[in-house]
Amino acid sequence: MNNDNHTTPVLQVDSLNVYYGSFQAVRNVSFEVRPGEIFGLLGPNGAGKTSTLSAVEGLLKPQSGNIHVAGYSIREQPLYARANMGVQLQATSFQPELTITEIIQLYAGIYGVDLSKEQVLSILANIKLQDSANKKYGQLSGGQQQRISLVIATIHDPHLVLLDEPTTGLDPQSRRQLWVRIEAMRDKGHGILLTTHSMEEAESVCDRIAIIDHGRIIATDTPQSIIDSNRERPEVIQASRKGKITLEDVFIGLTGTEVRS
Amino acid sequence: MTTTIPSAGSVFIKLLRADMTTLWRNRRASLLVVLVPTVILISWKSIVAWKGGPFVLSNCITVGLTAIGLMGYSNTLARDRDKGIFQRLRVSPAPKWTIMTSRLTVQLFMILITTIVLFIVGDKFDGISLTPMGYAGGLAISIVCGAVYLSLGQVIVGLIKNVETVNVVTRLIYFIFIMVGMFGELGMMGEAMKQAVHWSPYGTVKNIISAAVVPTSWNKDSTMALLATLGYTIVFTVLGVRWFRWNTR
Numbered sequence: 001m002n003n004d005n006h007t008t009p010v011l012q013v014d015s016l017n018v019y020y021g022s023f024q025a026v027r028n029v030s031f032e033v034r035p036g037e038i039f040g041l042l043g044p045n046g047a048g049k050t051s052t053l054s055a056v057e058g059l060l061k062p063q064s065g066n067i068h069v070a071g072y073s074i075r076e077q078p079l080y081a082r083a084n085m086g087v088q089l090q091a092t093s094f095q096p097e098l099t100i101t102e103i104i105q106l107y108a109g110i111y112g113v114d115l116s117k118e119q120v121l122s123i124l125a126n127i128k129l130q131d132s133a134n135k136k137y138g139q140l141s142g143g144q145q146q147r148i149s150l151v152i153a154t155i156h157d158p159h160l161v162l163l164d165e166p167t168t169g170l171d172p173q174s175r176r177q178l179w180v181r182i183e184a185m186r187d188k189g190h191g192i193l194l195t196t197h198s199m200e201e202a203e204s205v206c207d208r209i210a211i212i213d214h215g216r217i218i219a220t221d222t223p224q225s226i227i228d229s230n231r232e233r234p235e236v237i238q239a240s241r242k243g244k245i246t247l248e249d250v251f252i253g254l255t256g257t258e259v260r261s
Numbered sequence: 262m263t264t265t266i267p268s269a270g271s272v273f274i275k276l277l278r279a280d281m282t283t284l285w286r287n288r289r290a291s292l293l294v295v296l297v298p299t300v301i302l303i304s305w306k307s308i309v310a311w312k313g314g315p316f317v318l319s320n321c322i323t324v325g326l327t328a329i330g331l332m333g334y335s336n337t338l339a340r341d342r343d344k345g346i347f348q349r350l351r352v353s354p355a356p357k358w359t360i361m362t363s364r365l366t367v368q369l370f371m372i373l374i375t376t377i378v379l380f381i382v383g384d385k386f387d388g389i390s391l392t393p394m395g396y397a398g399g400l401a402i403s404i405v406c407g408a409v410y411l412s413l414g415q416v417i418v419g420l421i422k423n424v425e426t427v428n429v430v431t432r433l434i435y436f437i438f439i440m441v442g443m444f445g446e447l448g449m450m451g452e453a454m455k456q457a458v459h460w461s462p463y464g465t466v467k468n469i470i471s472a473a474v475v476p477t478s479w480n481k482d483s484t485m486a487l488l489a490t491l492g493y494t495i496v497f498t499v500l501g502v503r504w505f506r507w508n509t510r
Contacts, residue, residue: 057352059508070264083266083354093344097286098279109275110353112267 008071009034010084010159010191011056016065018051018215025051026062027215033160033191038182040206040223041195044255048215049195050090053164056193057087070159083111086153088146090164090195096138100129100148103137104155111156127151143174150181154190161185163194167201179205199248209247213255223247230254266354276355276363283337284367294333295375298325299382301443306387312447314389315478318379319471320443322403323463325375327438330410331417331431334368338418339427347507365411372407376400395474402473406466409490412497413462419504438463465489 009032018026026048033039043049054060056067058074058081067074070084094103101120108115115123124130127147132140140148146166153161163182167175182205186192196202202209203223210220219226230236231245236253240246284291298321305317341347350360380396383389391399414431421427442463445454458464465486472483 059348059351072264079266079354079356080264082352083264085352087349087352089345089348089352091345091348093346094349095279095283095341095346096344097283102279102282106275106279107353110267110272110350110355112265112271112354 007034009068010070011193012066012068013052013056014066016052016055016062016067018048018055018060018062025215026055029065029212029215029217031210031217031220033193035159035191036186036189037207038186038192038194038205040202040209041193041212042197042199042202042209042251043195043212047212047255049212050164051215052212053162053193053195057085057089057162058082083156084158085160085162086156086158086190087162088149088153088164088166090168094137094148094152096136099134099136100124100140101133103148104152107152108155113156115155123151123155142169143171143177146170146174146178147181150178154185159191161190161192163192165195165197167196167198175201199246199251203247211251211254218254219250226250269356269359272355273359273363276350276359277366280363280367281370284371291333291371294328294371295325295378297328298322298375298379302379302382303386309387309389314383314387314391315471315474317387318383318389318399318474319467320446321379321383322376322399322470323406323442323467324439325379326372326403326407326410326466327435327463329368329371329375329407330412330414331435331438333371334364334411335414335418335431336424336428338364338414339421339424342418342507343424343509345508351507368411369404369407372403373400376403391474392476394476398473398476399470402470405487406470406490409462409466409494409497412494412501415501415505416497419501419506422506422509442467460489462490462493465493 011033013032014030016026016029017024029048029052031039041049041052051060055062056069056074058078069081072081072084074081098106101117101124104120104123105115121130121133124133129144129147132144137145137148150166153163166182167178170178179201182192182194186207194206206223208220208222209226210217211226212218219230221229227245227247227250230250230253233253236245236250239252240249301324302317302321305321309317347360351357376399380391380399417431417434418427421430441450441454442458442461444450445458446464446467448455459468468486469483469490472479
């Protein structure tokens, strides 16, 4: 751990700019995620969420800006920065020929954590998958795959956990279970950055959120503060459907009603 | 406190173990890769007397190397990229070179297995026996020659994003290599085609394997073929690395 202070951000993004050719996907984005905090990044399709997350993960090189994970620069010390983050990607998979025990052991090894078979079984028991220890990843249901993916993301007890639309495609029970697990990670002191399209999820789970649109952050605060500070705006009132202003109404009011591709 | 990351060597070993397990679990597909040149070798028994054992053996090894590079390597690479397996590995503290080197090491292992199987089948069924130097030279040069097809596979995966298209294109190129390579080399498609095949990646590889299994037959033409093979490998590697993308988006 490079940050001894509990208030030092586990993720610091400063003036991030990402271009694809001449198109600017991320414009001067800055935010931070603190230990023991769930920070939600919200935005319509193509708003710049995935580009921001990809830059944090080190999957793309930003044109300018600085990203530090647990004090390590993703540009200058990428392996150290990655060693301090756990990632659950939106479109990801593991080797379909390997059993989930083998996959957990592989990723634990990559992060420098040695796990015996008994320890893996204990981890699987915690997520109620001990009977599937010898099953291959492709044989699991969507909810079970999400649980494995989350276990692997946190197997090395990282400072920062990145979750890219973690509840997409899950049934309500699995989604609620996942929220409980995310909150448990927060309670253990992990800083969590999650992207989501679900306003219900953002409102229920996130301590703070940032709304991003056209590559810019247009609002950052707690969900309730964002609702309170925008409830009088005409476009938000117009977006309201049931009289009571929700985060979704504020989101639609701020980002517009137009469907993005 | 400071962060410690595992050594690149230990990460490489973990990845290699996983890739070897994957190879073992896909043993039926691997068996097919070995089976095609083996069947050709057995069915070409009558040609041994006409063109010589090294000619037949080198053709069959070349077919095996082509299958490993084009069908084995490129297809698993395209599939894993499409599924996001590489992206998941890239967000871990595994250095990029360990991910790809582990994959290549598995293919080099397959090259060794295929060559050894063909040596044994050639000896048992076609009576093609070599000197110890011939076997050693054949094994060593198979690895050198395998690199040209592995790098060609990398170029194809670099150029084509769709996994199904990669599958179709590699099968097509494999088929063309076998048909045009084998029959062109025999002179069945005219003198111009024979010359073209001779200096193609198929012909140069076949030529140097043929010389390596009988070291006393190594001549200037073999050296030129080796240089051409190394040239192809360098060009394909540069293009393959340049064009390769870790994801399909």
